[in-house]
Amino acid sequence: MLNIEFTKMHGLGNNYLYINLFEHTYDEALFVPLAIAMSDVNRGIGADGLVLIHQTADADCGMRIFNKDGSEASNCGNALRCVAKYVYDRGLLPRATFTIQTKSGINYVSLQVANGEATSITINMGQPKFERQAMPMQGEATAHVIHEPFDVDGETLHMTNVFLGNPHAVFFVEHIEQAPLYTLGEKIEKHPIFPERTNVEFIEVVNDTELNFRVWERGSGVTEACGTGACGAVVAAVVNGHCKRNEDVTVHLAGGDLTIKWDEAGDVWMTGPAAFIADGTFFYNQ
Numbered sequence: 651m652l653n654i655e656f657t658k659m660h661g662l663g664n665n666y667l668y669i670n671l672f673e674h675t676y677d678e679a680l681f682v683p684l685a686i687a688m689s690d691v692n693r694g695i696g697a698d699g700l701v702l703i704h705q706t707a708d709a710d711c712g713m714r715i716f717n718k719d720g721s722e723a724s725n726c727g728n729a730l731r732c733v734a735k736y737v738y739d740r741g742l743l744p745r746a747t748f749t750i751q752t753k754s755g756i757n758y759v760s761l762q763v764a765n766g767e768a769t770s771i772t773i774n775m776g777q778p779k780f781e782r783q784a785m786p787m788q789g790e791a792t793a794h795v796i797h798e799p800f801d802v803d804g805e806t807l808h809m810t811n812v813f814l815g816n817p818h819a820v821f822f823v824e825h826i827e828q829a830p831l832y833t834l835g836e837k838i839e840k841h842p843i844f845p846e847r848t849n850v851e852f853i854e855v856v857n858d859t860e861l862n863f864r865v866w867e868r869g870s871g872v873t874e875a876c877g878t879g880a881c882g883a884v885v886a887a888v889v890n891g892h893c894k895r896n897e898d899v900t901v902h903l904a905g906g907d908l909t910i911k912w913d914e915a916g917d918v919w920m921t922g923p924a925a926f927i928a929d930g931t932f933f934y935n936q
């Protein structure tokens with residue numbers, strides 16, 4: 651049996667198990683099976699996945715993210731805010747601005763702090779890509795998919811694709827309560843047109859500065875929030891003429907609100923909270 655030290659945190663209910671590799675060392679081969687075992691709510695701790703916080707030569711800190719099914723993603727907006735809070739509050743990086751490296755690049759972080767704790771975290775999430783090859787999605791490599799008909803399970807929906815650290819297939823709906831999350835989420839995620847699968851977002855436009863949002867995440871299913879997905883949703887809303895560039899948009903997720911802006915220079919900014927849940931030791935029977 652191996653003892654694995656972890657911290658459970660959440661960003662608007664999107665909860666992951668964090669392993670601090672600044673202070674602990676584990677065999678690299680363990681991370682995929684650990685993500686699956688620890689995320690299991692019955693025999694593990696229960697979470698949307700596993701996040702590693704590690705040192706790197708290219709930034710102040712590094713992050714890797716594994717979904718509940720063990721698949722590794724390139725980025726995670728909610729985990730970035732949690733990692734930022736973790737390294738600040740626990741004294742690993744005791745300053746209000748720093749960088750975090752993910753598989754999709756370097757993210758710039760700035761914190762609002764009160765009584766020695768990060769209370770609100772703003773992150774530059776980078777620039778969106780629209781080409782099919784970025785998702786990736788079958789078809790003409792450089793073509794964009796903006797409000798295009800998409801057939802799934804005998805229905806025709808209209809899809810907008812945005813890659814923002816991760817792939818996002820965005821669908822606008824009239825009423826968020828009627829979003830076909832459980833009926834179509836997994837079918838879209840695993841549709842053969844997406845060889846690496848995709849995250850799936852349903853969006854109701856409230857007005858030009860507010861969106862209601864629900865998500866089916868690749869590798870984890872329905873979660874309460876998705877940070878890269880909220881960024882993708884705002885970009886999709888702008889390119890479809892529902893929201894404006896360079897303005898704050900409040901995204902109402904199942905777990906709470908994020909503020910997102912796609913600025914004139916092309917960068918997407920995300921602001922929101924992060925919270926500690928527990929520290930613990932997982933007894934891993936290999």
Ligand SMILES: N[C@@H](CCC[C@H](N)C(=O)O)C(=O)O
Pocket residue numbers: 664715717722723724725726727728729816817849867868869870873875876877878879
């Ligand atoms: N919850 C995340 C995204 C996590 C990865 C995603 N499921 C994928 O496989 O692309 C977020 O907050 O961005």
